[in-house]
Amino acid sequence: DIRMTQSPASLSASLGETVNIECLASEDIYSDLAWYQQKPGKSPQLLIYNANSLQNGVPSRFSGSGSGTQYSLKINSLQSEDVATYFCQQYNNYPLTFGSGTKLEIK
Amino acid sequence: EVQLQESGPGLVKPSQSLSLTCSVTGYSITSNYWGWIRKFPGNKMEWMGYISYSGSTSYNPSLKSRISITRDTSKNQFFLQLNSVTTEDTATYYCARSSSTDFDYWGQGVMVTVSS
Numbered sequence: 001d002i003r004m005t006q007s008p009a010s011l012s013a014s015l016g017e018t019v020n021i022e023c024l025a026s027e028d029i030y031s032d033l034a035w036y037q038q039k040p041g042k043s044p045q046l047l048i049y050n051a052n053s054l055q056n057g058v059p060s061r062f063s064g065s066g067s068g069t070q071y072s073l074k075i076n077s078l079q080s081e082d083v084a085t086y087f088c089q090q091y092n093n094y095p096l097t098f099g100s101g102t103k104l105e106i107k
Numbered sequence: 108e109v110q111l112q113e114s115g116p117g118l119v120k121p122s123q124s125l126s127l128t129c130s131v132t133g134y135s136i137t138s139n140y141w142g143w144i145r146k147f148p149g150n151k152m153e154w155m156g157y158i159s160y161s162g163s164t165s166y167n168p169s170l171k172s173r174i175s176i177t178r179d180t181s182k183n184q185f186f187l188q189l190n191s192v193t194t195e196d197t198a199t200y201y202c203a204r205s206s207s208t209d210f211d212y213w214g215q216g217v218m219v220t221v222s223s
Contacts, residue, residue: 032208034208034209034210036210042215043201043213043214043215043216044201044210044213045213046209046210046211049208049209055211085150087152089152089154089209089210091207091208091209094165094167095154095167095168095169096154096167097154098151098152098153098154100150100151101150101151101152103150
């Protein structure tokens with residue numbers, strides 16, 4: 001199985017700041033990566049697919065980048081509604097696997 | 108609008124079977140892929156498997172001997188059965204739509220506790 005190592009596990013940032021969340025794959029996943037946001041008590045929402053493509057309706061302050069084994073999710077101008085847990089997921093190989101999640105809070 | 112809704116018992120006894128239904132509205136399950144994902148206490152997410160537009164299935168090898176995903180196209184529903192459950196199967200279970208890659212629509216999730 002492809003192991004997805006996500007960091008940091010938790011993150012506290014101020015409103016308006018820029019934050020980065022990282023995902024490291026145990027092997028090359030050729031940009032076959034998605035990012036999800038899960039707000040408390042809600043189901044996950046797809047933010048980014050193919051490592052850097054923004055899902056329809058997702059604010060442009062979210063962006064994804066990376067290649068090979070290293071990927072990141074960037075959130076510009078942090079807003080209060082961004083409080084959530086963020087997950088990465090690879091789909092280059094079966095079984096599909098997820099990162100362990102990053103819990104984002106506002107300072 | 109595509110909507111998915113999970114239903115099923117919230118409590119299952121050890122060694123019994125867990126059975127869940129995902130009802131889909133706004134889109135036909137004879138298109139795309141339809142999956143089950145679970146989230147354990149502590150946040151770990153696990154893809155369990157899915158059923159395709161044609162009815163073929165793909166399962167996580169970690170579950171392969173215990174899992175079955177089926178569908179009823181006349182009702183636009185698909186189903187999860189997980190046999191011989193243990194307390195380690197306690198989780199929130201989600202159904203979701205996929206293109207066999209990412210998951211773009213999710214149900215609200217159903218919490219299932221395995222306990223005697």
